Structure formats: structure tokens, C-alpha cells
Amino acid sequence: MNGEAPSRMAWYDRLQKIDPRIIYLVVFVLVSIPFFVPIPVKMEVSPVVKKLYDKVEQIAEDNKRKKGPEKFVLLAMDWSPSVKAENQPQTAAMIEHLFRRGVRFAIMSHLLPEGPMMAERIAEHIAKKYNKRYGVDWVNFGFRQMRFADYMAFVRDMYAIISKDYRGTPIRDVPMMKNIRGLRDFALVFDVTGSGAYADWVYYAQPEAHFDIGVGVTAIIGPSIRPLIDAGQVVGMMEGLSGAAQYEQLLNIRGQASRGMGSQNLAHLWVIVALILGNIGYIASRRREKKLKKELK
Amino acid sequence: MRRNIIIILTFVGGLYYFLEFVLPGETGISKLIVEIGKVTLAIGACAFLLGVINLLRLHGTRVVLRRSGWHNSAALIVALFVMLIVHLVRYYSHAAEGDAVWRIYNLLWDNMRVPLDSTIFSLLAFYIVSAAYRSFRIKSGEAAVMMAAAVVVMLGQIPTGQEVTLWLKGYENDPGLWWLSRIRVDTIREWLMQYWNGAAQRGIIFGAAIGGLAMSLRIWLSLERGSFFDRQ
Amino acid sequence: MHATYTMLILTAVFSAPIVLYILRARAGKGEIYIRPIAGLSAIDEAVGRATEMGRPVLYSTGLSYLSIEGLCAVAILSHVARLAAKYDLRIIVPVNSYLLYPIAEEAVREAYADVGKLDLFKAEDVIFIPGQFPYAAGVVGIMHRERVAATFFFGYFAAESLILAEAGSQVGAIQVAGTPDILQIPFFITACDYTIIGEEFYAATAYLTHEPTMIGSLRGQDIGKMILATLTILLLVFGLLMAFAPKTFFSNWLLDLLLR
Numbered sequence: 049m050n051g052e053a054p055s056r057m058a059w060y061d062r063l064q065k066i067d068p069r070i071i072y073l074v075v076f077v078l079v080s081i082p083f084f085v086p087i088p089v090k091m092e093v094s095p096v097v098k099k100l101y102d103k104v105e106q107i108a109e110d111n112k113r114k115k116g117p118e119k120f121v122l123l124a125m126d127w128s129p130s131v132k133a134e135n136q137p138q139t140a141a142m143i144e145h146l147f148r149r150g151v152r153f154a155i156m157s158h159l160l161p162e163g164p165m166m167a168e169r170i171a172e173h174i175a176k177k178y179n180k181r182y183g184v185d186w187v188n189f190g191f192r193q194m195r196f197a198d199y200m201a202f203v204r205d206m207y208a209i210i211s212k213d214y215r216g217t218p219i220r221d222v223p224m225m226k227n228i229r230g231l232r233d234f235a236l237v238f239d240v241t242g243s244g245a246y247a248d249w250v251y252y253a254q255p256e257a258h259f260d261i262g263v264g265v266t267a268i269i270g271p272s273i274r275p276l277i278d279a280g281q282v283v284g285m286m287e288g289l290s291g292a293a294q295y296e297q298l299l300n301i302r303g304q305a306s307r308g309m310g311s312q313n314l315a316h317l318w319v320i321v322a323l324i325l326g327n328i329g330y331i332a333s334r335r336r337e338k339k340l341k342k343e344l345k
Numbered sequence: 346m347r348r349n350i351i352i353i354l355t356f357v358g359g360l361y362y363f364l365e366f367v368l369p370g371e372t373g374i375s376k377l378i379v380e381i382g383k384v385t386l387a388i389g390a391c392a393f394l395l396g397v398i399n400l401l402r403l404h405g406t407r408v409v410l411r412r413s414g415w416h417n418s419a420a421l422i423v424a425l426f427v428m429l430i431v432h433l434v435r436y437y438s439h440a441a442e443g444d445a446v447w448r449i450y451n452l453l454w455d456n457m458r459v460p461l462d463s464t465i466f467s468l469l470a471f472y473i474v475s476a477a478y479r480s481f482r483i484k485s486g487e488a489a490v491m492m493a494a495a496v497v498v499m500l501g502q503i504p505t506g507q508e509v510t511l512w513l514k515g516y517e518n519d520p521g522l523w524w525l526s527r528i529r530v531d532t533i534r535e536w537l538m539q540y541w542n543g544a545a546q547r548g549i550i551f552g553a554a555i556g557g558l559a560m561s562l563r564i565w566l567s568l569e570r571g572s573f574f575d576r577q
Numbered sequence: 578m579h580a581t582y583t584m585l586i587l588t589a590v591f592s593a594p595i596v597l598y599i600l601r602a603r604a605g606k607g608e609i610y611i612r613p614i615a616g617l618s619a620i621d622e623a624v625g626r627a628t629e630m631g632r633p634v635l636y637s638t639g640l641s642y643l644s645i646e647g648l649c650a651v652a653i654l655s656h657v658a659r660l661a662a663k664y665d666l667r668i669i670v671p672v673n674s675y676l677l678y679p680i681a682e683e684a685v686r687e688a689y690a691d692v693g694k695l696d697l698f699k700a701e702d703v704i705f706i707p708g709q710f711p712y713a714a715g716v717v718g719i720m721h722r723e724r725v726a727a728t729f730f731f732g733y734f735a736a737e738s739l740i741l742a743e744a745g746s747q748v749g750a751i752q753v754a755g756t757p758d759i760l761q762i763p764f765f766i767t768a769c770d771y772t773i774i775g776e777e778f779y780a781a782t783a784y785l786t787h788e789p790t791m792i793g794s795l796r797g798q799d800i801g802k803m804i805l806a807t808l809t810i811l812l813l814v815f816g817l818l819m820a821f822a823p824k825t826f827f828s829n830w831l832l833d834l835l836l837r
Contacts (some may be wrong), residue, residue, distance in 0.1 A: 071471075071474055071475050071478060072474075072475065075474050078470075079470070089504040091504050091507060092511070093529070094535055095535065128708070128709060128710055129458060129459040130461060130465060130710040130736075131466060132459065132462075132463055133463065157353060158477045165454075193389050193390070197378070197381070197385065198382045198386055199360055200382065201382020201386075202382065204379055205379045208382070209383070215795065216436065216439075242709075242735065243640070243737060244733075266736065267502075268760055271538060271542045271546060272546050272759070272760055274539050274543035274546060275543045277543075278539065278541070278543050278547075287700060288502075290502045297364075309503070312503060313361075313503045313504055313505050316499045316500075316502075316506070317503070317505060318474065319473075319477055319499065320499060320500070322478040323481050325363065325478075326479075326482065326484050327481070327492070330482045331483065337465055353802065366580050367579070367580045392675055392676050395675050395676075395679060396675025396678060396705050396707055399675070399678060399705045400707075403701055403705070406700070406701065414722075418588060420654060462710050462711070463716050465711075465740065466736065468708055469739055471811035472743045473739060476739060476743065476764065476768060477767075479767070480766075487723035528750075539696055545759075546759065548760045551802070551805055552759065552775060552802060553757050553775065553779075555798050555801045555802055555805065556645075556757070556780075557645050558592065558798075559595050559779070559795075560645045560648070561645065562592060562595055563791075564645075568599055568790055568794070
């Protein structure tokens with residue numbers, strides 16, 4: 049890499065200077081293998097995923113036993129195609145769960161117009177399995193850009209902000225909406241995002257409407273949600289692809305996340321191997337330097 | 346004069362939300378919030394148009410004057426209008442799935458837009474591995490601790506890593522050795538993420554919140570000084 | 578939701594030092610020291626290096642929109658643009674938010690005007706690129722095509738941070754990054770030469786301008802943090818007392834007060 053002929057480099061220097069192209073090639077190969085050789089995965093379900101699952105189960109049970117007015121779930125689809133690999137399986141797992149338990153839901157996004165579009169396709173696909181119909185079992189509000197104080201308006205008068213659904217139908221003509229007076233009828237907001245969109249729901253909407261919030265986030269965002277879970281502001285989380293795979297396991301399905309975990313498994317192992325190799329080289333070169341220094345003295 | 350008007354408007358705007366928050370109960374101020382929310386939504390929508398106008402202005406100029414890379418700009422403008430027109434036609438014609446306009450839309454969206462976006466994101470997988478390999482060296486005790494934590498967290502979230510210590514779960518009900526079931530790699534991962542990471546994140550949130558409060562106060566009271574704001 | 582008494586009192590407690598120290602600083606009372614922040618000091622070095630190489634600099638505001646991070650990013654942009662204008666250097670500013678775009682353009686224009694080089698300002702160098710990964714792809718393309726000598730990443734970044742930083746590293750640019758989002762810090766530290774972490778980003782405006790008002794605000798923030806730390810320790814102590822002596826009036830008192 050520095051113009052040095054490889055044969056002159058000591059083994060510990062070569063370990064520290066593996067050509068990035070080789071690293072990329074190994075990543076490519078390892079990620080591709082499970083596409084052709086399915087690797088079954090069984091995972092330990094983390095408590096944060098279980099809490100989210102239990103929340104949906106609780107809503108379903110309450111609705112079934114008619115404990116108060118019917119409660120709904122709002123799917124805030126604040127994700128774009130770029131984070132599809134992680135957020136799409138999370139969305140699919142949640143929609144599967146909601147359809148299976150008969151919990152009606154609404155889809156919307158306040159951040160990205162693509163989210164409701166992609167969620168709609170997932171919902172339509174899964175709806176066939178459970179004989180669910182648009183307008184009766186779910187509704188799509190589409191994209192409504194909101195920031196900060198707009199949430200206060202949204203919470204206080206949802207119909208002032210949402211006048212039509214995603215298909216252009218006046219919202220009050222959608223059959224499902226007859227049972228929804230406002231945002232306070234939603235027991236859970238499940239925000240799927242690859243950015244900090246959950247913060248708007250937690251800090252601006254939740255204090256007004258008092259619903260629970262669950263999140264499906266890319267793995268990189270996951271650590272920042274932990275304090276919110278601890279404080280009770282977020283009830284549960286699907287963290288990255290593994291979170292979605294754990295949720296699928298709870299649902300006893302082998303979906304996109306479970307199939308993708310094979311690739312993630314191998315890629316993570318390669319990262320660990322690369323770290324170990326680099327550090328073996330580093331430690332060996334440090335020892336060599338110390339030895340040389342001693343000899344010079 | 347312009348500066349004073351901006352200061353007054355900024356102050357009044359911030360004062361409204363501050364009073365709405367601090368005054369108890371539903372006051373006359375609270376009743377306006379829905380209407381003001383609609384106004385801010387409309388302003389946001391208008392501002393969205395600014396971006397489109399800027400794109401057309403910038404890239405249109407490049408095409409008209411045949412500046413370097415003008416063909417890229419032409420491609421952008423064509424893509425913008427094609428996607429816009431196809432979407433509008435699909436929406437307002439209430440086309441059914443299977444119609445020509447739906448097929449064109451699916452081609453543009455599913456077969457072009459989505460893969461393009463996902464491809465750029467997928468670069469991260471490669472970059473993360475190479476960046477981690479290049480920079481993670483155990484140069485000190487703290488680095489060693491960090492490395493160990495990183496390896497445990499990575500192992501704890503993949504099936505293979507969890508398998509390594511899954512056998513310890515068998516000791517859950519053992520009266521003497523129940524503690525062994527707690528030192529599985531996935532439970533250690535959860536512990537690190539929830540408590541150690543959570544505490545650090547919370548500290549960052551506190552600091553950032555106070556920083557945000559200070560910045561908000563400075564903007565609200567028009568105290569923000571800096572090469573840019575001084576002139577507004 | 579409206580403020581409880583506790584929220585009101587805490588808001589006043591945290592706001593008072595900030596306002597107080599701003600007023601003190603404006604009145605010229607007391608000198609306040611800010612420790613050197615390596616990343617901000619490196620801005621001059623980076624621009625100087627770009628001038629020697631005769632290549633442009635790139636300033637990315639990331640995914641910042643019209644928010645506190647975005648406005649801080651614009652304030653720093655103003656400083657960098659002024660330096661670039663002073664040395665007749667081209668500065669390319671890709672902006673992701675249509676709300677922030679006109680503000681960024683105005684900031685760069687004003688910076689050039691301040692040093693009397695408005696004729697060198699090119700509006701097409703402030704570029705609007707919407708979308709997260711289209712933004713990343715666009716900026717990477719600009720870095721490679723223009724062979725930028727220095728890159729500045731200030732603002733709110735998400736997953737595209739590593740893509741941008743690695744691309745800058747590949748073209749050999751000197752890189753300075755700053756973001757309040759702690760999740761992206763590891764990527765910037767890995768790939769950039771200087772990184773500004775967390776609240777140093779908010780302190781940047783004060784640091785670069787040495788404006789007394791800004792420095793006073795920084796001092797007030799530090800006092801606020803000390804108050805918060807003290808409160809946290811007190812709550813921890815009372816929490817432990819509650820755990821071991823739940824029926825003691827004394828130990829419930831503070832929590833009852835805070836939850837009122």
C-alpha cells in the first residue's frame with residue numbers, strides 16, 4: 049500500500065496492511081453465501097424486543113375483551129429505500145403481527161414520502177394472507193411533513209392535519225376512521241426509522257397524547273434509544289436486522305430478517321477476524337520495536 | 346429597521362409557544378395551536394418548492410450554457426420530470442395495478458430508485474469493515490477494554506456468537522450455579538448496551554439538551570452573535 | 578401538555594445562568610476562558626493547506642435542517658467561507674435541506690462580501706442535493722471530481738457519515754468534522770483528522786468569534802450542567818435511601834417535590 053514490495057514486509061506488517069480490496073472481496077463473498085446456502089438461525093430474544101411484542105399482544109387482548117374503546121396502532125414509516133435492508137423486515141414483522149391479532153392500524157410518515165409507499169406495499173402483500181381489506185383493517189394517511197410544534201396541532205386535532213388518505217379518499221369516508229376520534233385513540237406508535245425521527249414522537253407528541261412508543265431502528269441508532277427505554281418513554285425496540293429476526297422468531301415465521309441474519313452472521317465474524325489479525329500484527333510489531341530498541345542500547 | 350422587525354417577529358413567535366407551554370390549562374393561546382400548526386405545515390410545503398426551483402435553476406443553467414457535466418444535469422432534470430409526471434398520472438387517473446402507467450411507475454421506483462438508494466447504503470458494509478480494521482489497534486489499556494466490549498457486543502447479536510455460550514442457560518435453575526446463566530454473551534451484551542451505554546447516552550443527552558436550551562435562548566432573544574447572524 | 582411547577586422551576590434554574598452570564602459578558606465583567614478545541618483550530622490549517630494546493634474546499638452540513646444543529650453549522654460555514662474568500666479559494670457547499678439551503682447560500686455570499694470579494698462568489702457552488710444517500714453519492718462525486726483538498730463536516734449526520742469521510746480520505750483531503758450526534762462520532766474519528774465531539778459543536782460559534790455574548794452563554798451552560806450533575810447525585814442518594822428506608826419522610830420528600 050505504501051509502494052513497498054510485499055516480499056520485503058515482515059509478516060506482522062502484512063497483517064496490518066491487508067489490501068482493502070481483499071477485505072471488500074471477503075465481505076462480498078461471505079454476505080453472498082447465504083443467498084445460495086440458506087443458514088437456519090435461532091436467536092435469543094432480547095428483553096427490548098419481547099417488551100414490544102408483549103405490548104402489541106396486550107393491545108390485542110384488550111381489544112378482544114373490549115376493555116374500553118378499541119385501540120389502534122400508528123405505524124410511523126419514517127424510512128427510505130436506503131435503509132430498506134433493516135427497516136423493511138421490521139415493518140413486515142409488525143404488520144404481520146397486527147394482522148394476525150386483528151389490531152387495526154394506520155400508516156403515515158412525517159419525515160419521508162417514501163415510507164408510507166413502501167409500507168403500503170408490504171401491507172397489501174401480507175393482507176392477502178389474512179384476508180384483510182384496505183379502509184377496514186388498515187388505512188394509510190400518507191406523508192404529512194411535521195416538525196416540532198406541528199405535533200401539538202396533530203395531537204389536538206388529527207383531522208385538521210389529515211384530510212385525505214394516501215389514495216385521495218376524504219379521510220372521514222374511510223370506514224375504519226369512524227372509530228377513530230383522534231390521535232389519543234392510538235395506544236401505540238411504532239416508529240420505523242433510520243434516522244432520529246423517533247425523537248419528534250417522544251419529545252413532542254407523546255407528552256401530549258400519552259400513547260406508548262415502540263421503535264424499529266437501524267442498528268446504528270439502537271444505542272441512543274436505550275435511555276428512553278429505561279425511562280419508560282419507549283416501550284420496546286427492534287434493533288437492526290437482528291431485532292427484526294428476533295421478532296419473527298416470536299411470530300414463528302421465517303421472514304426476510306431471519307433469512308438475512310445468515311449474511312450478517314458471517315460478516316460480523318469476518319470483522320472480528322480482521323480486528324484480531326490487525327492487532328496480532330500490531331502487537332507483534334510493537335514487540336519487535338521494543339526488542340530492537342533494547343538491542344541498540 | 347429590517348433587523349428590528351426580525352427580532353420582534355422572532356421574539357413573538359417564540360413567546361407564543363413558551364406561553365402556551367407554561368400557562369396551565371386550556372387558554373385562548375392553546376386554542377390557536379391547531380391553526381398555527383396548519384400555517385407552519387403550509388410554509389414547510391412552500392419551502393419544499395424552493396428546493397425544486399433551486400435544482401432546476403442550477404442544473405438548467407448548466408444545461409443551457411453547456412458547462413462541464415451538463416449531461417448529468419440534463420439526466421437529473423429528465424428524471425425529475427419523468428418521475429413527477431408518471432406519479433401524477435398514476436394518482437389522478439386512479440390507474441389500476443397492471444395498467445401501463447403502473448408498470449412504468451414500478452419500473453422507475455422498484456427497479457431503479459430503490460436499488461440505487463440501497464446500493465449506496467450497502468457501501469457502508471464494506472467501509473465499516475475496512476475502517477474498523479484500519480483504525481482499531483490496542484494501543485492502550487482503554488483501547489483493549491473497548492475492543493473486548495466491541496467483540497462481545499458483536500458476538501452477542503449474531504446467532505453464532507450466542508451459540509457459544511447458550512449451554513450456560515442450562516444452569517438457570519441450579520441453586521448454586523444460577524449465576525453462570527447470566528454470563529452468556531447475549532446477556533452481557535444487553536447489560537453493556539442498557540446500562541453502560543445507556544448511562545453514557547443519557548449524559549450526552551443532558552449535555553446536548555442544555556446546549557440546545559442555550560442556543561434556543563440565544564436565537565429567541567436574538568442574542569446569537571456570529572459572522573452570519575449579526576447581519577440578519 | 579403544560580409545564581408543571583417543577584418544569585417551570587427547572588427551566589428557570591437552567592436558563593438563569595445562561596442569561597446572567599451573557600449579560601455579564603456584554604457588560605465586560607470578568608474574563609472567561611475557553612480551552613482550545615483542536616478541531617476548530619485546525620480549520621485555519623486546513624484552509625491554508627487547500628490554498629497551497631490550489632484546490633477547493635468542501636463544506637458539508639450533512640442532513641441538518643432548520644434546527645439548532647443546522648444554524649450552528651451555518652455559523653461555522655460563515656467562518657470557513659470568510660477564510661476561503663480571503664485566500665481566493667473556492668468553497669463548495671452541498672446542502673441537503675431546502676429550508677437550510679437559502680440560509681447557507683446567503684451565509685457564503687455575505688462571507689465573500691465581507692472581505693470585498695463578492696465577484697468571486699458563485700451561487701452554483703452552494704448545491705442543494707435532497708435525500709440522504711443521493712446526498713452522499715453526490716458529495717462523494719464532487720469530492721472525487723473536484724479533488725478537494727480539505728473537507729469540513731459540520732451538522733447533523735446519519736449513516737452517510739462514513740461514506741463521506743471515507744471518500745474524503747480516499748482523495749487525500751484534510752478532514753475536520755463536528756457533530757452533536759454521538760452515534761456518528763466513531764466514524765468521523767476513524768476517518769477524519771480532527772473531530773469535534775458533542776457540545777464542542779455548540780461551543781464552536783463562541784470559540785470562532787470570541788464574541789463575549791457567546792462565551793458568556795457557554796459559561797452559563799457549564800453552570801447548568803453542574804447544577805444538573807448535583808441534582809443527579811442528590812437524586813441518586815435519595816433513591817438509595819428510598820430503596821433501604823422507603824417509609825422515611827425525608828427520603829420521599831425530594832422525589833415528591835420533583836414529580837409535582
